Amino acid sequence: MSNSSSIRHFLLLALADTWQLQLLHFCLFLGISLAALLGNSLIISAVACGHHLHSAMFFFLLNLALTDLGSILTTVPKAMHNSLWDTTTISYTGCAAQVFMFVFFISAEYFLLTVMCYDRYVSICKPLHYGTLLGSRACAHMAAAAWASGFINALLQTANTFSLPLCQGNSLGQFFCEVPQILKLSCSLSKIRELGIISVVSFLAFGCFVFIVFSYVQIFRAVLRIPSEQGGHKAFSTCLPHLAVVFLFVSTGTFAYLKPPSMSSPSLDLALSVLYSVVPPALNPLIYSLRNQELKAAVWTLITGRFRKH
Template sequence: MSNFTTTVTAFLLLGFSDTRELQILYSLLLLLIYSAGLMGNLLIVIITTFDRRLHTPMYFFLRNLSIVDACFISITIPQASVNSLVNNRAISVPGCAAQIFLLIFRAYVEITLLTVMARDHSVAICQPLLYPVIMSPRVCMQMTLTCLFTGLLYAGFHTGYTFQLSFCQSNVIHQFFCDIPSLLKISCSETFRHTLSLLGSVLVIGVGCFTFITASYISIFSSVLRFPVKEDQRKAFSTCVPHIVVVSLFLFSISYVYLKPPSDSGSIKDIIFSIFYSIIPPFLNPIIYSLRNKQIKEALRIVIKRQLFFFKGLNHKL
């Protein structure tokens, strides 16, 4: 089914293995990662929503990031897991288009939210007296809505532009989900302009966000090093380092996938780097931001205690 003389009406995704036992193992592993990532992100959303002490700009952006991550891992992992479990790799063209749109939208919103979070950290540390004015609730909402709206435009443009191409020679996508680089490899149309627009937009957005984030952290570290108390320096660094880890992992992996020259066939390296930008960040974000955050851990303890008291009271009534 790899060569066609007529227009492709469905695509075949790449499986993780041809061995049935490994297919089941990978399916269960993906479901485990999905459950852990979904629960972790939803837990952050719940805690930062119901604990009034966490109604600050930093946790507002963290809550939005967790919502984006929870939605994103629901785009790729469940279908990949089910496909591996039932040994069915087919995906319709509209389904592939929807997956690409949501993937691009999530990636754009993720990197722009991480950029906004760097700005939030910079103002909080470098301009603490002006922080309530610069990062007011209205400004935070405007920045978030801007990320979402421009993300919709960006994802809509690239999805529509990609599916103007013809797919008449091959329907095998060398990836476990639909993405633009994989579709450009199998198109029978001229893809130079599409490749150029994709590379150009990724470079502009990626380099722009990376430059802004780098400038923010240069300002942060120069201010932190002037703190007279070592404990204050440690707290500031513990807040910033997780953010740097998330940004670096996400940008490095997505840059490799989207900026490397296209090839005729996929490789295990492509799949690994795709996992690093599509699955690992949504899975690790709750861990990185929660384990080193005393406020979230304290709020989690309070939530657990309230639930225990609730169930104890319910048992007494019964």
């Protein structure tokens, strides 16, 4: 039996048993992370430099790109390092920092997706009040609230998780430090406080999900009443990318955390963790750019402008 005071490092899940497979995982993670870095950096640069993109929708999209960059940079570099150097260790302090940063960025992203849903609702269902309800100050306050909520959630989760005595060793069944995996190492009687905080956070997350569903019901009802086919197409083109990102984020994360124990296995847990922590940051820029002509034009102008300068 060991306690948290005697643990100086954790053992992460090895991605493969052979060097060749570890190198393959390294290359896959490198490709995905480079795609995420390129896509999100282009969106951030295009929105920041394109004066015609200084609207509420693109302001929130810029913040979403920042959370995607933060989340993938929190987990993937350490996994790539472990694969390349054939190790699975992470220090106790490094694990705590990784938990805090990952929960912070993931929580902020979920709250930003909720705020972006409100932006779509106001623009379609209450267009005459859009300037009043979503002015520059209101957008700044909502974005700040999303980031602050993510910070508070991460602080509470990290402080409570690492204050628990760990009695089940130091091996984590995941390629990065994750709260549920650390809870499996704690004493059974000491989990009540952490489970209480998780229940409160889950309730808030469910409330955001209900708000998103209710908003989109109202949005689709309003879109179906638009007489112009072009107007309905434009409304759908701005809503469908956001809805696709929400579905990808919520479905993979929910299944990863709430799947039945009978379905749990190291390979399935690894695949699900990659789906909700690594794949969305790489796909989100592509999803948002496919149907948004303004964003595509701004990104193309940014790229061609840079090439012309060189």
